[in-house]
Amino acid sequence: MPKLFNKVLIANRGEIAVRVIRACRTLDIKTATVYSTADKYAVHTLMGDEKYEIGPPPPLESYLNIDKIIEVAQRVGAQAIHPGYGFLAENPKFAQACVNNGMAFIGSTPESIRLMGNKIESRREMANANVPLIPGMEKAGGDIEEFKIAAEKAGYPVLIKAAGGGGGKGMRIVNNRDELDTAVEGARRESKSAFGDDTVYLEKYIVDPRHIEFQILADTHGNAVHLFERECSIQRRHQKIIEETPSVAVTPELRKKMGEAAVAVAKAAGYVNAGTVEFLLDPDGKFYFLEMNTRIQVEHPVTEEVVGVDLVAEQIRIASGFPLSDHFKDLRQRGHAIECRIYAEDAANNFMPCIGKILLYREPTGPGVRVDSGVRQGSEVGIDYDPILAKLIAWGENRDMARARMIKALNDYKILGLRHSIKYLADIIAHPKFASGETYTSFIDRNFFDWKEKTGENLEVALAAAAVINANGGGKIAVFGGNGEVERSYNPWLTMGHWRIGEKIK
Amino acid sequence: MNQEFVYKGESRAVELKNNRFASFPNSSNTIEIEYTPDGRLFLHNGTQAREIYAAVDGDKTFVDIDGVLYEFALPSQDASAAGGGAGMAEDPSKVFAPMPGKIVKIMVGVGDTVEPKQHLVIVEAMKMENIIIAQGKGKVIAVNFSVGQQVDTDNPIIELELDS
Numbered sequence: 001m002p003k004l005f006n007k008v009l010i011a012n013r014g015e016i017a018v019r020v021i022r023a024c025r026t027l028d029i030k031t032a033t034v035y036s037t038a039d040k041y042a043v044h045t046l047m048g049d050e051k052y053e054i055g056p057p058p059p060l061e062s063y064l065n066i067d068k069i070i071e072v073a074q075r076v077g078a079q080a081i082h083p084g085y086g087f088l089a090e091n092p093k094f095a096q097a098c099v100n101n102g103m104a105f106i107g108s109t110p111e112s113i114r115l116m117g118n119k120i121e122s123r124r125e126m127a128n129a130n131v132p133l134i135p136g137m138e139k140a141g142g143d144i145e146e147f148k149i150a151a152e153k154a155g156y157p158v159l160i161k162a163a164g165g166g167g168g169k170g171m172r173i174v175n176n177r178d179e180l181d182t183a184v185e186g187a188r189r190e191s192k193s194a195f196g197d198d199t200v201y202l203e204k205y206i207v208d209p210r211h212i213e214f215q216i217l218a219d220t221h222g223n224a225v226h227l228f229e230r231e232c233s234i235q236r237r238h239q240k241i242i243e244e245t246p247s248v249a250v251t252p253e254l255r256k257k258m259g260e261a262a263v264a265v266a267k268a269a270g271y272v273n274a275g276t277v278e279f280l281l282d283p284d285g286k287f288y289f290l291e292m293n294t295r296i297q298v299e300h301p302v303t304e305e306v307v308g309v310d311l312v313a314e315q316i317r318i319a320s321g322f323p324l325s326d327h328f329k330d331l332r333q334r335g336h337a338i339e340c341r342i343y344a345e346d347a348a349n350n351f352m353p354c355i356g357k358i359l360l361y362r363e364p365t366g367p368g369v370r371v372d373s374g375v376r377q378g379s380e381v382g383i384d385y386d387p388i389l390a391k392l393i394a395w396g397e398n399r400d401m402a403r404a405r406m407i408k409a410l411n412d413y414k415i416l417g418l419r420h421s422i423k424y425l426a427d428i429i430a431h432p433k434f435a436s437g438e439t440y441t442s443f444i445d446r447n448f449f450d451w452k453e454k455t456g457e458n459l460e461v462a463l464a465a466a467a468v469i470n471a472n473g474g475g476k477i478a479v480f481g482g483n484g485e486v487e488r489s490y491n492p493w494l495t496m497g498h499w500r501i502g503e504k505i506k
Numbered sequence: 507m508n509q510e511f512v513y514k515g516e517s518r519a520v521e522l523k524n525n526r527f528a529s530f531p532n533s534s535n536t537i538e539i540e541y542t543p544d545g546r547l548f549l550h551n552g553t554q555a556r557e558i559y560a561a562v563d564g565d566k567t568f569v570d571i572d573g574v575l576y577e578f579a580l581p582s583q584d585a586s587a588a589g590g591g592a593g594m595a596e597d598p599s600k601v602f603a604p605m606p607g608k609i610v611k612i613m614v615g616v617g618d619t620v621e622p623k624q625h626l627v628i629v630e631a632m633k634m635e636n637i638i639i640a641q642g643k644g645k646v647i648a649v650n651f652s653v654g655q656q657v658d659t660d661n662p663i664i665e666l667e668l669d670s
Contacts, residue, residue, distance in 0.1 A: 186628075189610060190635050352604040352636060359561035359568065383606055383631055416561040416568040416575070423573050455574055459513065462569040462576035464528030464537040465547055465558050467509045467520040469567060472541045 002321030005029055005079040005104070010048065011069050011094075012084030014374030015390055016296070017044035020082045023312035032076050034069060036062035038384055043376050050076060057384040063087045066094050070101050080104035080319055082312075086386065089295040090117050106319040108294045112269045116292040119163050120201055122269070126289050129268035131261055134280065134288045136203025147184055147202050148177070154204040160184055162191035163199035168238025170194060173205055206288065208440050209280040210249050211235065213293075214262035215303045216275045217314060221323045224266050226259040226277075227307050228333050230299055233439040234428065236351065241421070241444075242428060243299035244338040245306050248399070248437035249281060258287055265292055274300075274315045298341065298391065301372060305337035305395040336402040337395045338429070340410065344387040346419040347453055353387040356380075356418030364412035368395040368405045371413075381418055389420065399437075403429055423453055511567070511578040518578075598641030600662035607631030609655050609663065618646045620666065627663050644668035 007030040010017045017033060021044065024031045033048035038057035045051050052072045055062035062068070064087055073081055081098050083089040089107065092114035098105035107113065116122045120139055127133055137150045140163050151158045151174065160183050162170030170191030172183035184200060192198035210233045218224035231247035232240040250258070262277035269292060276297050278290040300311045309327070318324070344354045361377040373390035381387065394409055396402035410426040428434055433447055440446075507522045521529050528537045538550040539558065547558040559570045567578040603609075611628040614620060620640040627638045648665040651657055 186635070193610070193630060346604075349604055350636075353631060355605065357563065359563055360559055362559065411573045413573075414559045414570050416559060416570055417563060419575065423575070426573060453574060455514075455576065458571040458574065459518075459576065460528075460530055460533065460535055461537055461539075461549060461558075462571050463511060463513070463518055463520050463530070463578070464522075464539050465549075465560050465569045465571075466511055466567045466576075466578045467522045467528050468525065468539045468541050468547065469560055469562060470509055471507060471522055471525045 004320050005316070007032060007049075007076070007078045008106070008316065009034065009069070009073040009076065009078035009081045010044070010084065011063065011073075011081050012087055012089075013039055013042060013044050013063060013385065014388065015372050016084035016086075016298075016374070018047060018374055019372055020084060020312055021047050023310060023316060026310070027313055027316060029316065032073070032078055034063070034072060036384070038380075038382055041378075041380075043374055043379065052076065057382070059087065059384070066091070066097050069094075070097050070103075073098075073103055074101055078103060080106050080316070082106040082316070083295065085295045085298055090293070092117060104319045106273065106315050108272045108275060109270065112271045113294045115269055116271075116275075116294050117164060119161065119291055122292065123289075125268060126265060129264055131265055131268070131289045132287060134203045134206060134290075137201040140199045140201050141184070144181055144184060147180060150202045151177070151180060154202070157205040157207070158202050159205040160187040160200050160202055162187060162195060162197075163201055164191065164195040164197040168235070170200060171238050206280050206282055208442060209233075209282050210247065210439065211240070211278065211290075211441055212247055212250060212258065212281045212287065213276050213278040213297075214259055215297075215300070215311070216262055216266045216271065216277060217311075217318070217324060217328065218266050218271050218273065218275070219318050219324045220272055220321055223324045223328075224263050224271070225324060225328050225331065226262045227303050227309065227311075227331060229255060229258065230276075230297075230302055231439060232299060233441050234434075234443055235441055236444045240299065241341050241343075242338065242425065243302055244336065244399075244402070245302045246333055246336065247281075248439070254281075254285060254287075261287070261289070265289065273318050274311055298388070299339050301370060301391065301393045302337040302339045305370065305393060306333050306335060307331055308334065335395055335397045336399040337393060338399075338402045338406050339391055339393045340406065340425040340429070341388055341421075342390045342392060342413070342415070342425070343421045344381045344389055344418050345421055347421060347424045347451065348419075351421075353383075354381070354419040355383055358389075358415060359417030360414060361416075362412075362414040363390075364392070364409035366405070366409065366412075368402070369393075369409045370395070389415065400435075403435065424448075424451065427451065510581045512581055513576065513578055517581060599644065599666045599668050601626055601638060601640070601664040601666065602662055603627075603629045603631075603638065603657040603659055604636060605629075605631050606656070606658050607636070609651050609653055609657055610635060612649060612651070612653060612664075614646050614649070614664065616646050616649055620644060620646060629657060629663075638663070640666065642666070642668045 009032040010020045021031045031048040032050045034052050034054045035045040036057045054068045088094040092110040095105040096110040135154050141147045157175045160172040170187045172187045174183045187200045188198040212229050215227040230245045232243040234242035265277045276293040279287045281287045345351045346354050358379045363371045370393040375389050394402050394406035406429050509520045511518050540548045561568045565580045569576045607629040610630045624640045625637050629636050644666040647667045651663050
C-alpha cells in the first residue's frame, strides 16, 4: 500500500507555489519553500512550514539552480519535489536529478518530459501514433534557405517556433518571404535567452483557429484519463490571458474524439501524472496536435471547478504511487468556469510589464469566485520574474452566469500601486463577441488592437478623492480602505508576512 | 482650500471646502467625499454612498473608481512621475526603455533616417523582448548604449532629430 509523503519541497514561487502549499496542507503534508533574496518576504516563502534561501534574484542562480535545490531538499528531508510551472517544471535533467537522489519528482518521467519537450521529436512520435499534426518542418531548421524552402512548401503564413519552448516565447508569425529573416533571427535570440537553446523550426500557420487543450491524468499503474477540454483562445502575443471550460466549439462527438486522441498522446509518450495535450481546432472542426505540456498548467483551476477535483492533490497522490481513484472513472462536466490572468502590466503602454509595490490589495469574494494569488498588500513586484500576480476564476451553472460573476469579481478586485490588467480583462469578458463565443486566437488582434482604458468619466471623482486625502494629511505611505481584509486573515503565517512587510516600509 | 495635481502630464485644479466638498474650474459639479477617522473614504451622492479605494506612495496618489486606475502626482514633482512611462510621451525625440532591462539589438545607427513606427531597439525585460519604435520621422543623432548593456528608464537609448 503506498503512503503519502511526509514533506514536499516546492521549487517555485508566486501563486503556483501557494497553490501547491494549499494542496499539501489538505493532505497533511509538511512543506518546505525555497526563495531567492528578492522573495525573502514573498507570500509563498512565508506560507510554507519551513523556508530556505537558495540564492540571488536571477533565476539561473536560484529557482533554476538544480544542484542547490536538490541539496536543500536532501538536507531538509523532503521526500518529493513539486516543480510548479515554468522554471524547472519541464526540465528532464531536474526530474532525473530528483530520481537519482532518491526523491520523487511530482510530474512525469524524465524520458517523457524529454520527449515532449523536444517539439520536433514529439511530432515524429505522435505522427507514428496517428495523432493529427500541422504540416511543417520535420527537423530543426538550419540556415535560412531551409526555412525558405519549408515555408514555400507549407505555404505562407507560417509560424517560427522554439524547439525547446512554450508560452509564446521565441515564436513569430511570418506573412511573406520578406519577413522571414528577421523572424527567424528574433525567434532564435528569444529562444536562446528564455530556454538556453536557439533551435527553432517552422510550421504552417492555421488561420482562425481556437486553442483547445485536454487535461490528462495518468497514474503509475497504466491508467490514463482525460478531464475534458479547456479553451484558451484569448491570447495576446501568444500568451494565454483568459481560459474557460467547456468550450462553446466542442460538441459531445468532438469532445470524445479529441479526448481519445489526448489519451493516445499521453500513452504514446509513456506519460505519468498531470499533463495537458494542446490542439488547434480549425473552423471546420479539424484538430491538430500542437504539443504536450508536461506539468500542471496555469489554467488548471477551471478544470478543477467544472470537474470537481483537486488536480494538485491528485498529482501528489499519483507521485506517491496511488492508482487513480474510482472518482476518475465517471467524470462529468458541471457548469462553466472562466479564468482571468491578472498581470502587472501597463495597458496604456503596449502592455509592458510593470514593477512596483502593491500598496492596497483587496480580493473579490462571493458565490463561484476563486482567487489563486501569489501577492498581497505590501508585496514588491520586481523585474526578475514573470509579471503574473494572481488568477481569478469564476464558476456558474452556465457560461453567461460565469461571465456575469467574472465581471463583478473583476470590478471588485482592487490592486493599487502598480498598473495591471484588470479593467482590460473586464472589457474582454463583457465584449459582445466574447459573449457570443466568437473566441478565436485572433480575438485580441481583431477586437482589442486599439483598446484604451476609459479614464475620463470619473476623473473628477478621483481628483476629489486625491484632494480629500491630501487635505487630511496624505504624505508618506498611507492606505485607505481594504485594510480590514488583511487584518481578518486567520492564517498566522500570512499575518506575519504582512507585519514583516509593514516593518520594511519607510 | 485650492489644490493642484498632475494627471497624465496635465495640471488639474480642485477646490476643497470643509475637507469634504470638491469643485472644479469650468465645471458645475460638486463631489462629496467623507474621510472617516479610521482612514476610509466614502463617496456620497444623494441616497448613495460607496467606499473609494486609494493609496499614497510619496508624491503619487492612486485612486480606483469603478475599476479604473487614476494616478496623480503633486505639481512640485517632475510632471512625468504621473505618466509612469519616463519622459517618453513628452519628448518623442528621446527614445527610452519602457522599463529597466537589457539591450539585445539596436537596429539603427547615427545618421540613419527613421520613419514613424520603425523598429529602433529591442530591450529584454521579464523574459520578454520589447520592441521600441520611433514616435516620429527624423534622423538619428545619438546612440548612447550598445548591445548587452543594461538600461534604466531615465537615460535615452537613442536621440532623434525629428522633422518638424
